[in-house]
Amino acid sequence: MDKIIKEKSETIVFGGGCFWCTEAIFANLKGIVSATPGYAGGTTHNPTYDVVSSGETGHAEVTKIEFNPSIITVNDLLTVFFATHDPTTLNRQGNDVGTQYRSIILYTSEAQERQAREYITSVQDSFSDPIITEIKPFTEFYEAEDYHQRYYEKHKDAPYCQAIIDQKLEKLQKQFAALLTSHTK
Numbered sequence: 007m008d009k010i011i012k013e014k015s016e017t018i019v020f021g022g023g024c025f026w027c028t029e030a031i032f033a034n035l036k037g038i039v040s041a042t043p044g045y046a047g048g049t050t051h052n053p054t055y056d057v058v059s060s061g062e063t064g065h066a067e068v069t070k071i072e073f074n075p076s077i078i079t080v081n082d083l084l085t086v087f088f089a090t091h092d093p094t095t096l097n098r099q100g101n102d103v104g105t106q107y108r109s110i111i112l113y114t115s116e117a118q119e120r121q122a123r124e125y126i127t128s129v130q131d132s133f134s135d136p137i138i139t140e141i142k143p144f145t146e147f148y149e150a151e152d153y154h155q156r157y158y159e160k161h162k163d164a165p166y167c168q169a170i171i172d173q174k175l176e177k178l179q180k181q182f183a184a185l186l187t188s189h190t191k
Contacts, residue, residue: 015039016075018083019046019112019144021066022091023099028069030158030171031090031178035185037077042070043150043157047110047140053148061104068110070147078185080118084125086182087111090174093126094135100170109137112144119143 022028025043032041045053048064058065073083091099093109113119122141130137149155158171179186 014074014076015072016080016118017070017072017114017144018080018118019068019070019110019114019147020083020087021047021068021108021110021112022087022093023067023107024102024166024170025067025069025150025154026157026166027090027099027171027174028067029156031086031174032069032071032083033156033159034175034178034187035073035078035083035086035182036187037074038187039072039074040070041072042147043154044068044070045106045148045150046070046112046144046146047142051146051148055151055154058106059104061106063106065106065148066108066110067106067150068112068147070149080121081125082185084111084122086178086185088125088129088137088139089181090178093137093139094133096138109139111139111141112147113141114144 029041029043045058045065046068047066050063053063053065057063097105097108099107111122126137158167161167
């Protein structure tokens with residue numbers, strides 16, 4: 007089954023603050039083949055967390071999402087993405103501040119680019135400030151270190167997870183129950 011899903015899958019990359027949050031959110035959606043935290047959107051090759059955290063690489067903390075479009079659509083993913091972070095704040099999500107926390111979409115097809123731009127246009131009026139999410143073509147992705155992979159799953163009792171990620175997952179469950187896998191919190 008995984009092989010069939012993988013053969014039909016597409017990839018899109020989202021950055022909307024700390025990648026622990028983004029990974030936890032998208033890993034709980036139906037049709038997601040994988041949600042992998044990492045770094046993208048910058049110029050430094052093979053960056054590390056410490057280097058990206060300096061804000062000098064141009065990379066954002068992102069989650070690369072491989073999904074089956076026959077189960078979950080790009081529009082569904084965009085809806086969840088914009089509902090679970092603030093796309094109007096420059097280089098900031100809550101207490102996480104720096105260029106690595108910016109709102110960014112890295113698309114892998116012209117169709118995804120068009121859908122992202124159209125989506126932003128359609129929801130802009132529902133935000134009090136302009137949406138400043140970057141939309142760029144996907145070029146390179148650097149997988150985050152092992153200790154960042156499935157962080158929420160491994161550290162649900164950590165203060166950051168309880169204070170930030172749990173709230174986002176509760177919102178996800180309330181607003182998008184039909185898109186969630188059966189094992190979601």
